[in-house]
Amino acid sequence: MKLSYRYAAAGVAAAALIAAAGCSSSSSSGSGSGSGGSSVNWANETSASAGGGMSALVKAAKAEGTLNVIALPPTWANYGTIISTFTKDYGIKVNSALPDGTSQQEVDAVKTENGTSKAPDVMDIGMAVALANTSLFAPYEVSTWSSIPAAQKAPNGEWVQDYGGYMAVGYSSKFGTITSLNDLLSPKFKNAVALNGNPTSANAALNGVMMASMAEGGSASNIADGVSFFGKLKAAGNFSPVSATGASIKAGTTPVVFNWDYLNLPSYVGVSNWKVFIPSNAVLGGYYAQAINKNAPHPAAARLWEEFLYSQSATGGQNLWLQGGARPVEQVAMTSNGSIDTSAASKLPAVTGTPTFLSPTQATDAANYLAANWAKAVS
Amino acid sequence: MAVAATSETGARPSRAGRRLATPTWVGTVPFLVYVAIFLLLPTGIVVVNSLKNPSGAWAFSNITELGNPLVRGFFIGSFKLCLLSSVSGAVLGAILAYAIASGNPDGVVRRLYLAGSGVLAQFGGITLAFAFLVLIGPVGLLFHASWYYNFPWGIGLIYTYFQVPLMVLVFLPAIDGVKVQWREASENLGASAWQYWRYVGGPLLMPAFLGGALLLFANALSAFATIQAWESQISYIVPQQIATAMSSEVGLSNVNVADLLALGMVVMVAIVMTGYALLQRRAARWLR
Numbered sequence: 001m002k003l004s005y006r007y008a009a010a011g012v013a014a015a016a017l018i019a020a021a022g023c024s025s026s027s028s029s030g031s032g033s034g035s036g037g038s039s040v041n042w043a044n045e046t047s048a049s050a051g052g053g054m055s056a057l058v059k060a061a062k063a064e065g066t067l068n069v070i071a072l073p074p075t076w077a078n079y080g081t082i083i084s085t086f087t088k089d090y091g092i093k094v095n096s097a098l099p100d101g102t103s104q105q106e107v108d109a110v111k112t113e114n115g116t117s118k119a120p121d122v123m124d125i126g127m128a129v130a131l132a133n134t135s136l137f138a139p140y141e142v143s144t145w146s147s148i149p150a151a152q153k154a155p156n157g158e159w160v161q162d163y164g165g166y167m168a169v170g171y172s173s174k175f176g177t178i179t180s181l182n183d184l185l186s187p188k189f190k191n192a193v194a195l196n197g198n199p200t201s202a203n204a205a206l207n208g209v210m211m212a213s214m215a216e217g218g219s220a221s222n223i224a225d226g227v228s229f230f231g232k233l234k235a236a237g238n239f240s241p242v243s244a245t246g247a248s249i250k251a252g253t254t255p256v257v258f259n260w261d262y263l264n265l266p267s268y269v270g271v272s273n274w275k276v277f278i279p280s281n282a283v284l285g286g287y288y289a290q291a292i293n294k295n296a297p298h299p300a301a302a303r304l305w306e307e308f309l310y311s312q313s314a315t316g317g318q319n320l321w322l323q324g325g326a327r328p329v330e331q332v333a334m335t336s337n338g339s340i341d342t343s344a345a346s347k348l349p350a351v352t353g354t355p356t357f358l359s360p361t362q363a364t365d366a367a368n369y370l371a372a373n374w375a376k377a378v379s
Numbered sequence: 380m381a382v383a384a385t386s387e388t389g390a391r392p393s394r395a396g397r398r399l400a401t402p403t404w405v406g407t408v409p410f411l412v413y414v415a416i417f418l419l420l421p422t423g424i425v426v427v428n429s430l431k432n433p434s435g436a437w438a439f440s441n442i443t444e445l446g447n448p449l450v451r452g453f454f455i456g457s458f459k460l461c462l463l464s465s466v467s468g469a470v471l472g473a474i475l476a477y478a479i480a481s482g483n484p485d486g487v488v489r490r491l492y493l494a495g496s497g498v499l500a501q502f503g504g505i506t507l508a509f510a511f512l513v514l515i516g517p518v519g520l521l522f523h524a525s526w527y528y529n530f531p532w533g534i535g536l537i538y539t540y541f542q543v544p545l546m547v548l549v550f551l552p553a554i555d556g557v558k559v560q561w562r563e564a565s566e567n568l569g570a571s572a573w574q575y576w577r578y579v580g581g582p583l584l585m586p587a588f589l590g591g592a593l594l595l596f597a598n599a600l601s602a603f604a605t606i607q608a609w610e611s612q613i614s615y616i617v618p619q620q621i622a623t624a625m626s627s628e629v630g631l632s633n634v635n636v637a638d639l640l641a642l643g644m645v646v647m648v649a650i651v652m653t654g655y656a657l658l659q660r661r662a663a664r665w666l667r
Contacts, residue, residue: 103628128630191517191528198612200631201623205612240517241528241610252518367629372449379530379613 043299046157047141048307054143057307058090060300066093067301070109070120071101075246077163077262078324085315086308092301103129103203110136110293121302123291126203128367130159130289131360138294140303142310147333151357152287162309162317163262163326164287166278166351167204167211170264172255173273181215181229181279184256185236193233194244194254196263200370207286208258209374210358210366214282220356223366224373231377239378246270260286261349262325280353287329287357312339319344422645429638441639450620454643457600457616460531464538465595471539472546472595473588479547480554493551496544503541508608511537530615534606542595549594553587586659593655597648617644 042060045051051060061067067086074080074096083094097118098105103125113119130137139156142148152161171178175188184193199205206223213219213226233239242248244257249269257264266274290309296302309317310330318328319341327348334340358366432438444450479492511533515524527533557580565575603618614620617640624637 102626104626104632126628129628132630191523195612198614198623200614200629201627203628206629237525241612242512242516243611251513253512253516364630367627367631370629371631375449375452375613375615379615 061304064298070097077326121296137291147330159289161287163321165260165262167284168261169277189238193256194240196259211284215279234378276349283353283355285355429642453620461599463535468542469592472543476550496547500545504604505608549591
């Protein structure tokens with residue numbers, strides 16, 4: 001209730017009310033048993049086998065016929081192909097809402113649209129937001145559960161990391177070759193170096209600053225060195241505060257960008273003379289996570305979507321993410337059992353050194369330090 | 380007798396029932412309802428939520444957050460940008476409006492400028508920021524303005540682009556209202572051009588000028604898309620920080636802080652409005 005009032009302040013209450021009224025008649029069909037006669041309520045099932053096996057899940061999901069996803073840009077990590085493949089394989093229509101939304105907006109949508117047939121069934125969210133909202137998720141273990149490293153999933157499957165990559169510096173090859181972050185301080189990078197957003201708001205930008213911190217000799221527990229590195233960039237006149245997008249890279253306004261490697265490949269940014277640099281002393285990894293809305297309007301389709309995303313088949317989600325330049329969470333297991341798409345894997349930027357992953361505490365500390373110091377250092 | 384007289388002057392046959400008695404305030408209801416839904420209700424929600432914590436309990440200590448130097452910095456940023464763009468927009472717009480008004484009132488130049496102002500006053504957001512980026516940004520087609528990313532100069536220039544035509548639109552009617560006869564009368568009495576503007580034209584136009592400048596200030600205060608497209612890696616002004624407080628995915632989102640910042644903006648507008656009312660009373664004194 002409080003939330004809906006809050007949005008009234010933003011002037012969208014009318015739209016939300018109309019949407020809610022329009023959907024209330026059909027929402028009752030959401031959580032019922034969609035599989036015709038079967039008494040299985042998929043909203044309560046924590047694995048496919050517990051609900052009667054994959055074929056029962058597929059049948060129930062087909063009966064629901066629809067899946068609501070949110071904040072999945074078609075060009076991001078190959079999601080366009082992933083969605084169309086899912087629809088082709090199972091004949092289930094995918095409603096993709098707010099493709100450019102943020103993780104927080106996904107969670108807000110789950111709360112405000114709760115109980116309607118428009119509510120998101122599944123989420124693809126950043127870890128900070130996932131850990132803060134586990135009460136909204138349904139625990140579920142996909143069939144390939146054992147292929148997922150223990151550190152990359154909640155013990156009960158409330159959230160499971162899905163794909164990720166390493167923080168990388170993408171740059172136009174007109175600058176030659178970068179071998180160290182300090183190269184970026186040279187005068188030839190005037191107005192050239194950009195982050196992907198505001199680090200107090202966007203996770204990719206926070207990790208960009210953290211990567212600089214590690215490259216400057218700091219640890220993952222202290223982002224201060226990264227902030228002072230960007231302060232030096234600003235003082236040298238090399239920091240570009242315009243947000244880096246595919247368009248700004250093509251236009252040449254952001255010829256150097258800190259971003260996840262899967263968003264920083266030549267194939268993704270659409271510029272052929274584009275190189276990627278990952279400092280060996282600052283291999284900083286970041287993964288997104290999948291979660292199922294515990295009040296999903298299409299509970300069986302939501303679970304089938306997860307099974308599809310974690311499938312190791314040649315046209316399953318794991319290999320499709322890999323073809324989009326992202327590193328799927330089952331990559332190690334798939335490499336050893338031979339199900340990985342080797343040609344896609346060979347196109348990933350080479351990484352030397354041990355990857356670091358921010359712990360929740362390290363991420364929170366970094367965010368708090370940035371809130372107090374970022375604007376001061378770079379404005 | 381007295382009773383009959385009263386009912387006639389009131390023009391309301393109280394018992395006949397031929398016409399329903401409609402109180403005079405009924406006509407204002409649509410306006411009042413509109414104001415209540417789109418101004419008073421949202422303001423009330425902002426005030427209430429800004430004094431709560433994320434779990435919904437009262438937290439009056441939130442208000443001290445407005446004294447936090449970081450938060451104050453966003454308000455100072457907003458104030459600088461609004462002041463720069465409203466003063467430059469008001470001065471340039473007033474001069475342009477005067478130039479237009481002194482031309483042929485039915486001429487093609489005037490119609491051209493009015494139509495152009497109507498369009499350009501609405502030209503903002505991503506398209507405007509991109510236009511300036513392409514022209515004078517780091518790889519500008521015209522030249523590279525080294526101050527392009529210096530707050531508030533670069534973004535102030537971009538804002539001025541839509542402030543000037545807006546000032547023309549709101550200030551031109553006031554200039555049109557200045558009668559030629561007043562100028563002639565003051566010249567007949569031996570006043571110089573300076574004296575005319577100092578004692579007649581200036582005081583006449585001052586309330587309209589300040590009103591226009593105030594409108595420009597408020598216009599700049601709430602603009603968000605333009606500055607977000609100009610740069611998005613640093614929060615300089617309050618609306619940017621509200622966006623961060625609402626959608627931060629690194630754990631800094633807090634809707635109540637966003638409401639508190641919005642409350643601060645409401646207070647900011649209230650202060651400016653009060654100042655404007657006082658100034659206008661001073662400037663309009665000779666009319667009484």
